[in-house]
Amino acid sequence: MSTTLLHQSFGIRDYRQTRIEFTGGVTRFHVEPSEKKVCCPMCGSRNVIRRGFKRREFQASPIGLRQTVVAAALPRVQCHDCGTTR
Ligand SMILES: [Zn+2]
Numbered sequence: 001m002s003t004t005l006l007h008q009s010f011g012i013r014d015y016r017q018t019r020i021e022f023t024g025g026v027t028r029f030h031v032e033p034s035e036k037k038v039c040c041p042m043c044g045s046r047n048v049i050r051r052g053f054k055r056r057e058f059q060a061s062p063i064g065l066r067q068t069v070v071a072a073a074l075p076r077v078q079c080h081d082c083g084t085t086r
């Protein structure tokens with residue numbers, strides 16, 4: 001599980017894996033961020049409220065011959081300090 005890739009792509013370090021799916025030669029990792037680590041992507045404030053999730057899928061390096069997809073639940077947050085919604 002490439003948490004480095006997730007970190008580089010989304011700036012969120014601590015994802016936990018919720019489940020793994022095997023369908024038609026594709027391995028799909030479902031991940032979501034650890035609750036405590038949600039903070040504002042712009043100013044880093046933790047004074048944020050959750051606005052639900054947005055689902056993103058992206059290709060990861062194949063494991064053996066199997067195609068690998070990471071399905072990440074990205075939190076949408078609104079920041080009280082700088083006003084960012086993301
Ligand atoms: Zn902010």
